[in-house]
Amino acid sequence: MHQTSNKFQSGFTMVELMVALALSMTLSIAVVSVFVNNSHSFTQDDNVARMQDDARHALREIAFDLSMAGHYAELHMPDVVTQDGSLAIGVDCGPAGDVNWIYRTVVPGTDDSLSLTAVDNASNADAAAAHSCIAAGELLEGTDVISIKRVAGSQSAVLRNGGIYLRTNGTVGLLYRSPAPAAAAIIGSDWEFRPTIYFIRQYANAPGDGVPTLCRKILNGAGPSMATECIATGIENLQIEYGIDTNEDGSPDTFIPSPTLAEMQSVVTARVFIVARTTDIDTRYENDKTYSISNSPDFLPDDSFHRRVFSTNVTIQNIRSMNRMSL
Numbered sequence: 238m239h240q241t242s243n244k245f246q247s248g249f250t251m252v253e254l255m256v257a258l259a260l261s262m263t264l265s266i267a268v269v270s271v272f273v274n275n276s277h278s279f280t281q282d283d284n285v286a287r288m289q290d291d292a293r294h295a296l297r298e299i300a301f302d303l304s305m306a307g308h309y310a311e312l313h314m315p316d317v318v319t320q321d322g323s324l325a326i327g328v329d330c331g332p333a334g335d336v337n338w339i340y341r342t343v344v345p346g347t348d349d350s351l352s353l354t355a356v357d358n359a360s361n362a363d364a365a366a367a368h369s370c371i372a373a374g375e376l377l378e379g380t381d382v383i384s385i386k387r388v389a390g391s392q393s394a395v396l397r398n399g400g401i402y403l404r405t406n407g408t409v410g411l412l413y414r415s416p417a418p419a420a421a422a423i424i425g426s427d428w429e430f431r432p433t434i435y436f437i438r439q440y441a442n443a444p445g446d447g448v449p450t451l452c453r454k455i456l457n458g459a460g461p462s463m464a465t466e467c468i469a470t471g472i473e474n475l476q477i478e479y480g481i482d483t484n485e486d487g488s489p490d491t492f493i494p495s496p497t498l499a500e501m502q503s504v505v506t507a508r509v510f511i512v513a514r515t516t517d518i519d520t521r522y523e524n525d526k527t528y529s530i531s532n533s534p535d536f537l538p539d540d541s542f543h544r545r546v547f548s549t550n551v552t553i554q555n556i557r558s559m560n561r562m563s564l
Contacts, residue, residue, distance in 0.1 A: 307352035307555030358497035399459030480506035
């Protein structure tokens with residue numbers, strides 16, 4: 238005879254299942270939240286780090302060029318530089334009608350150096366009037382434009398075909414397009430000529446992309462021609478104040494954001510300011526700060542980009558030295 242067991246098998250109650258489900262959901266939400274927050278923080282930290290790297294690179298490039306402004310190798314008097322007929326007429330980036338301005342080292346008929354010129358808080362019309370190679374609508378308005386003329390920091394051992402060089406013996410100079418003219422009367426060293434115009438472009442890759450970018454116009458190619466070379470994205474303001482030595486003691490007596498060409502002959506230093514921003518927005522951040530840089534109007538972005546202000550001081554000696562030599 239078989240006996241039947243009266244023992245019962247029991248599982249979780251409905252209440253226990255609901256409690257377990259709630260705890261599981263809470264834990265899952267917490268894990269997902271931590272992951273999302275960490276991912277967001279990593280992304281924003283990466284954006285800010287790239288912004289800082291780009292800003293520092295931009296400052297280094299501008300500062301180095303500024304420090305070399307007016308460097309013409311052994312030549313101390315830029316008004317004795319002559320232009321060879323090999324230079325292409327029309328390859329220019331100066332005021333309209335001033336043919337071959339890009340190759341000029343001084344104002345014709347004077348000894349005023351053109352090694353450093355500036356347009357303060359420029360509009361597109363201002364930029365185009367000063368530099369014909371800056372296209373209409375290319376400039377981010379309200380930012381500074383600066384042109385720098387100099388030669389490379391070391392003598393050229395090999396000449397690049399079509400490149401522009403200054404040949405000097407320390408007394409006179411000849412600016413020519415390589416290869417060197419056979420009839421050149423000057424026997425001396427050759428230095429690559431490097432005029433540069435810095436400006437903030439409204440876009441990075443294509444008009445309308447809305448990413449402000451620090452760019453420069455340079456002589457490039459076998460022609461050569463004025464080409465645009467961009468340095469750093471996210472740079473949305475450039476401001477420069479020029480330290481003018483009014484009593485010839487070698488130190489700046491006043492800082493001027495918009496010097497005349499005559500005042501620029503006594504520049505000894507410069508303060509460079511840039512405002513950099515991330516290229517991507519941070520949806521969890523609101524930038525309600527006010528940015529006041531030099532004589533630029535106060536800027537209240539009211540958006541979701543992270544920004545930083547960077548600055549540096551640059552010593553400029555060549556222009557002052559040339560000015561004193563001409564006295």
